[in-house]
Each structure stands twice: as C-alpha cells, then as structure tokens.
Amino acid sequence: MIVALVDNGSLAPAAHANLRAAAGLLSSRVGRPVAAVSMKHSNRIPASDLDGVPAATLAPWVRAQLALGEREFLFVPFFVSPQGAIGSALRAEMEALSAAEGGFSFGFSPGLADGGVLVPIVASRVREALAGMRADPKSAIILVDHGGPSPVSAALRDSVASQVRLELGPSVGPLAAASLESPEGPEFAYNRPLFEEQLKAPGFDRGDVIVAPLFLSPGRHAGPAGDLARIAAAAEARSPGLKVHFTGLLGNHPLAVEALARGLAAALPGKAGATR
Numbered sequence: 001m002i003v004a005l006v007d008n009g010s011l012a013p014a015a016h017a018n019l020r021a022a023a024g025l026l027s028s029r030v031g032r033p034v035a036a037v038s039m040k041h042s043n044r045i046p047a048s049d050l051d052g053v054p055a056a057t058l059a060p061w062v063r064a065q066l067a068l069g070e071r072e073f074l075f076v077p078f079f080v081s082p083q084g085a086i087g088s089a090l091r092a093e094m095e096a097l098s099a100a101e102g103g104f105s106f107g108f109s110p111g112l113a114d115g116g117v118l119v120p121i122v123a124s125r126v127r128e129a130l131a132g133m134r135a136d137p138k139s140a141i142i143l144v145d146h147g148g149p150s151p152v153s154a155a156l157r158d159s160v161a162s163q164v165r166l167e168l169g170p171s172v173g174p175l176a177a178a179s180l181e182s183p184e185g186p187e188f189a190y191n192r193p194l195f196e197e198q199l200k201a202p203g204f205d206r207g208d209v210i211v212a213p214l215f216l217s218p219g220r221h222a223g224p225a226g227d228l229a230r231i232a233a234a235a236e237a238r239s240p241g242l243k244v245h246f247t248g249l250l251g252n253h254p255l256a257v258e259a260l261a262r263g264l265a266a267a268l269p270g271k272a273g274a275t276r
Helices: 013-030 058-067 085-100 118-132 151-171 186-191 227-238 254-267
Strands: 002-007 035-038 072-077 105-108 140-145 175-179 207-213 242-246
Touching (some): 002 013, 002 058, 013 254, 058 085, 072 085, 072 254, 085 105, 118 151, 118 207, 227 242
Parallel strands (some): 002 035, 002 072, 140 175, 207 242
C-alpha cells in the first residue's frame, strides 16, 4: 500500500511547500513514506520554485505508481471537510481512474474534521492573534471558509464557529461565520454572509477584527497576497476605523499533523479505519 497526503492544489509555491512539509511530518510520525500529491494545478508551478522538484498531481501520479506495480492506495485528505465538494470530487476521480486502468483499491484515512481538532486549532489561532498583534481582547471575530456548492461544508463551518464561540467565552467580542465566495442562486444561501459583506456589518466594520480563515495553506485565497487579504485591505480603506488582523492558517498547526497521523496510523493495513 502506498500513502499520499492529498490537497486540492494551487499555483502558489507556498501551498505545495506546506503540503510537502506536512507529508514529511506525517511520514516521521507513522514511520513510512507519505507522498505529497495535489489533485490539480500544482504541476504548473515551476520546479525552480519548489527546490527543483516538480509537484505531483493526482491522476498522473497514480498512473506512474500503477506502472511500478502498485495497486493499493491510501489517501490522507489535506482539506477541511472530506465530505464536501473537494472530497466528493476526489472519490469520483479515483473511481473513474480505477475503472479506466483495470482496477485498483483505494481508501481514505480520517481527516481533520473527523479528528476533532478544528475547534481547538481555530481557538488557538485566535488567542495567538490576540496576544501577538496586541488586538483589543474584545475584538470581533470572523471565521471564514471558501464557500461552495456543498451545504455539508457550510454546516461544518457553522458548527466550528459555534463551538469556538463557546471555547473562547466572554473574553472576546462577537463572532460570525462567513464565506469567501458563493455560487449564484438562492439555493446557495447557506454560504451567506460573504466575507466582504460581514466586514460591513455593525460590530465588524470598525475597531479590531480578527479573521480566522478555515484554510490549510497559503495560496490564491489565503495568506498575505490572497483574496481574503485583498478584501480586508479594501474594507480598511473604506472604513478608516477598521483594523483587520489575520490568524495563522490551520495546516501547519501541530494539532493538525497529530490528528492526521492518528487517523493514518489507524487506517494502515491491519488497523480499522480506512474507508472507500
């Protein structure tokens, strides 16, 4: 059985570098190789931006392993919700590839949502931001995810937000959940409010606001040059009394690797836990 840590993929070198770092830590924890593989996009990153080693994307990587005689794969999901749109796409792609390539077996180890660490990670990141950025302890907080076609992901975001509110208690200000973007149509109302909208809402449009992105790696959306930072800068320009502070991301928090390592160890051959 061959093991891969899989993310959605990005054109940002920092995103794939973070995936590789997490795969290396997982490998050390479980005592066997863990490949870093993106579903798409990352193979377009120049190898020179990745220490000379090109990024692998999923379908070509699987085909290469099949050519070497591998027929069993265990995927570790490096995204917030394996039951959301990305997780569903990953399963569908592997089922189609298996049918096209004469069949191979694959499974998934538990992800971060299954490991019960999202709430403590987010709460830890907010506390770090409050301490390190000298923000007002009563700062408003926005927990923001990507948003998309899956209500499962939105429900997870809302659940995490509610539990983080309880975890932080009365020591902080109001907390809201928002999405970066949403497909058009009333059927996707679960993504609202959007991040841009929430930064205009009373209580979130002035003073210190802590933004906790439900993103694992920096890239086009998260990180200092991402869409979230761009939207925050526009909001600050519009409201001079507003100061937006971003927490660290989720994927390089120690609890994230610990949870993925536990799930992977349980899903390896001879253990219960892997799911098709």
